[in-house]
Amino acid sequence: xxxxxxxxxxxxxxxxxxxxxxxxxxxxxxxxxxxxxxxxxxxxxxxxxxxxxxxxxxxxxxxxxxxxxxxxxxxxxxxxxxxxxxxxxxxxxxxxxxxxxxxxxxxxxxxxxxxxxxxxxxxxxxxxxxxxxxxxxxxxxxxxxxxxxxxxxxxxxxxxxxxxxxxxxxxxxxxxxxxxxxxxxxxxxxxxxxxxxxxxxxxxxxxxxxxxxxxxxxxxxxxxxxxxx
Numbered sequence: 001x002x003x004x005x006x007x008x009x010x011x012x013x014x015x016x017x018x019x020x021x022x023x024x025x026x027x028x029x030x031x032x033x034x035x036x037x038x039x040x041x042x043x044x045x046x047x048x049x050x051x052x053x054x055x056x057x058x059x060x061x062x063x064x065x066x067x068x069x070x071x072x073x074x075x076x077x078x079x080x081x082x083x084x085x086x087x088x089x090x091x092x093x094x095x096x097x098x099x100x101x102x103x104x105x106x107x108x109x110x111x112x113x114x115x116x117x118x119x120x121x122x123x124x125x126x127x128x129x130x131x132x133x134x135x136x137x138x139x140x141x142x143x144x145x146x147x148x149x150x151x152x153x154x155x156x157x158x159x160x161x162x163x164x165x166x167x168x169x170x171x172x173x174x175x176x177x178x179x180x181x182x183x184x185x186x187x188x189x190x191x192x193x194x195x196x197x198x199x200x201x202x203x204x205x206x207x208x209x210x211x212x213x214x215x216x217x218x219x220x221x222x223x224x225x226x227x228x229x
Contacts (some may be wrong), residue, residue: 005076014076022075023095025224038086039086039089040087040090041085041196041198042085042088042096042206043084043085043178043196044081044083044085044093045079045082045191045192046111046138046191047078047114048080048184049186050076052073052079052186055184056078056166057073057074057078058185059168059178060072060102061166063176063178065128069172071169072169073222075165075200077201077203078166078167079163080138081164081205082111082142082145082224083146083149085149085154086155091204091206092193093124095124096206097209098152099154100153100193100207102152102154103148104208106148106209107212107216108141108144108211109137109212109213109215109217110213111138111141111174111187111211112137112185113131114131114135114183115166115184116132116180117129117132118168118180119177120175121163121167122167124132124173125167125170125173126167126169126170126172127169127175127178128165128167129168129178130165131164134164135164138188139220142164144218166184189211191208191209192207205223
């Protein structure tokens with residue numbers, strides 16, 4: 001992978017006098033109690049091209065207006081989440097530094113992405129585009145990325161909705177599906193590590209890696225054993 005790092009201006013961990021220090025921030029450790037409010041997320045994502053993002057956004061904006069729903073998500077923030085590392089209150093400097101060289105060693109082919117359907121995700125709260133066939137290459141790369149992070153004891157977990165998707169409208173509630181007249185498709189040539197600031201509609205980028213067309217093919221999941229009846 002060819003790394004291209006973006007050091008955010010707010011990469012700092014605050015320490016209070018007498019407070020215990022953790023290697024990747026307190027959010028990296030899973031404790032019995034969870035914060036009452038949602039936290040910002042550090043996650044790996046794919047992003048569509050600018051023209052495709054604008055096309056998705058325009059379609060969602062028109063659909064939202066006709067449905068009297070919430071505003072469409074900004075075009076430049078549209079993304080497909082590969083996996084989430086953890087939730088934090090501020091960018092975890094130590095974890096980001098440790099993650100980058102691990103991801104540098106990953107070799108993977110560009111990912112063909114197709115979105116041909118729409119539906120409600122996230123407990124039926126958000127309108128999203130997805131592929132009726134599931135985008136298997138994306139799922140395989142997400143699994144590869146997760147296994148690499150796990151081998152290096154780095155936190156990661158799949159999102160609750162495992163089907164790869166691009167959310168167009170958040171918190172829209174009950175809404176009709178968005179008609180997909182023509183598939184939204186692109187070849188993902190890179191993936192990114194971003195920090196999504198909760199409540200700010202803002203992504204802070206901390207890493208970008210190019211896929212390698214000469215990388216080995218993605219492994220094909222073994223077929224289930226067929227028993228003769």
